[in-house]
Amino acid sequence: MSERLPPLSDIPADLVCAADYQRYAAQHMSANARAYIDTAAADGLSHAANLAAYARWQLAPRVLADVAGGHCRLSLFGLELSHPLLLAPVAYQKLVHADGERAAAYAASQLGSSMVVSTLASTTLEDIAAVSQSPQWFQLYLQHDRAFSADLVHRAEAAGYCALVLTVDAPLAGVRNGEQRAGFSLPPGVFAANLAAMAPYQPQLAAGQSMVFDGLMTFAPRWDDIAWLRSMTRLPILLKGVLSPEDARLALQHGVDGLIVSNHGGRTLDGVPASLDALPRIADAVAGSMPLLLDGGIRRGSDILKALALGARAVLIGRPYLHALATAGALGVAHLLRVLQEELEVAMALSGCRTLDDISPQLLWPR
Numbered sequence: 067m068s069e070r071l072p073p074l075s076d077i078p079a080d081l082v083c084a085a086d087y088q089r090y091a092a093q094h095m096s097a098n099a100r101a102y103i104d105t106a107a108a109d110g111l112s113h114a115a116n117l118a119a120y121a122r123w124q125l126a127p128r129v130l131a132d133v134a135g136g137h138c139r140l141s142l143f144g145l146e147l148s149h150p151l152l153l154a155p156v157a158y159q160k161l162v163h164a165d166g167e168r169a170a171a172y173a174a175s176q177l178g179s180s181m182v183v184s185t186l187a188s189t190t191l192e193d194i195a196a197v198s199q200s201p202q203w204f205q206l207y208l209q210h211d212r213a214f215s216a217d218l219v220h221r222a223e224a225a226g227y228c229a230l231v232l233t234v235d236a237p238l239a240g241v242r243n244g245e246q247r248a249g250f251s252l253p254p255g256v257f258a259a260n261l262a263a264m265a266p267y268q269p270q271l272a273a274g275q276s277m278v279f280d281g282l283m284t285f286a287p288r289w290d291d292i293a294w295l296r297s298m299t300r301l302p303i304l305l306k307g308v309l310s311p312e313d314a315r316l317a318l319q320h321g322v323d324g325l326i327v328s329n330h331g332g333r334t335l336d337g338v339p340a341s342l343d344a345l346p347r348i349a350d351a352v353a354g355s356m357p358l359l360l361d362g363g364i365r366r367g368s369d370i371l372k373a374l375a376l377g378a379r380a381v382l383i384g385r386p387y388l389h390a391l392a393t394a395g396a397l398g399v400a401h402l403l404r405v406l407q408e409e410l411e412v413a414m415a416l417s418g419c420r421t422l423d424d425i426s427p428q429l430l431w432p433r
């Protein structure tokens with residue numbers, strides 16, 4: 067489809083779940099935006115693994131439990147949430163809607179959720195904070211210019227962000243064949259607004275040097291950067307993109323406050339496991355010493371319940387809310403969050419869980 071329909075101002079009656087938003091969004095996104103949002107790295111194995119992982123777990127429901135007066139509220143690193151569902155950091159949201167990040171952040175704050183604001187947002191972190199009715203976390207990509215990175219942290223603190231999420235699994239982009247085939251490029255007016263004042267990275271490579279090892283990886287974050295970050299901020303620090311239990315243990319040793327178990331929606335290294343499959347081993351490794359979050363493939367309230375039963379404190383969604391944003395702007399994102407919260411409440415009630423504290427591995431059918 068080459069024509070892009072304008073966003074809807076009402077939610078049609080047949081739009082009732084995240085998959086419906088994906089179907090609708092195909093008509094409300096340009097081919098360029100679809101190439102950026104809907105593809106994954108290389109052969110899409112890890113993205114497919116994320117989507118398939120939840121169906122391999124079944125729930126073991128309990129009946130006749132008294133769940134009256136229940137809820138799924140929680141507090142997490144400065145956020146007071148109505149439910150354990152956040153909007154993951156997603157770059158360049160103006161690709162799908164003129165109001166971009168401002169619409170998504172506003173919707174999240176109205177629905178008791180919160181958006182993790184990307185370094186690569188197409189709106190400045192200050193403008194996003196100004197429309198959000200509640201605090202947010204800032205996702206940091208360390209830049210080749212360390213002074214500029216430090217300035218980003220200070221800007222986020224000054225704008226009221228209450229945690230930092232350092233993304234560690236994407237020091238360089240994955241092999242994005244889908245984007246390459248489609249000839250993806252950012253259209254005029256869509257750019258990394260937070261980085262507008264920074265000189266772009268210009269590699270100085272000698273003949274035979276590698277763009278990866280002698281270029282991009284020379285300023286990639288390393289373990290000693292955690293201490294550097296800690297020295298300049300009082301905010302809690304979470305690492306996003308951890309799949310290995312050994313890295314989880316190292317994160318604990320380096321004083322990290324929380325982890326987001328994630329494979330970046332299958333967009334960086336293809337061939338890694340589903341984040342849900344990595345979660346139990348990471349939960350074992352940290353043994354309750356720090357909160358774990360998870361993203362990748364969450365499409366249903368029952369998916370959230372499964373992730374929580376396997377050790378996550380909360381989850382994040384990426385593509386689904388971009389589909390909702392493309393389809394119906396802030397209204398779509400708010401509706402999607404409401405739908406997922408209701409699905410989670412139904413799943414909790416039918417499993418005999420009154421609050422999130424009642425969710426445990428016993429909720430999963432043994433396999």
Ligand SMILES: Cc1cc2nc3c(=O)[nH]c(=O)nc-3n(C[C@H](O)[C@H](O)[C@H](O)COP(=O)(O)O)c2cc1C
Pocket residue numbers: 102103116154155156157184185186205233306328329330331332333361362363364382383384385386
């Ligand atoms: C279009 C797109 C852009 C993304 N941009 C970022 C980003 O700027 N920073 C980041 O840490 N993760 C980024 N991610 C990864 C998401 O935060 C999240 O890990 C992933 O989308 C979760 O998988 P899901 O899309 O299946 O829900 C991006 C994902 C997508 C789909």
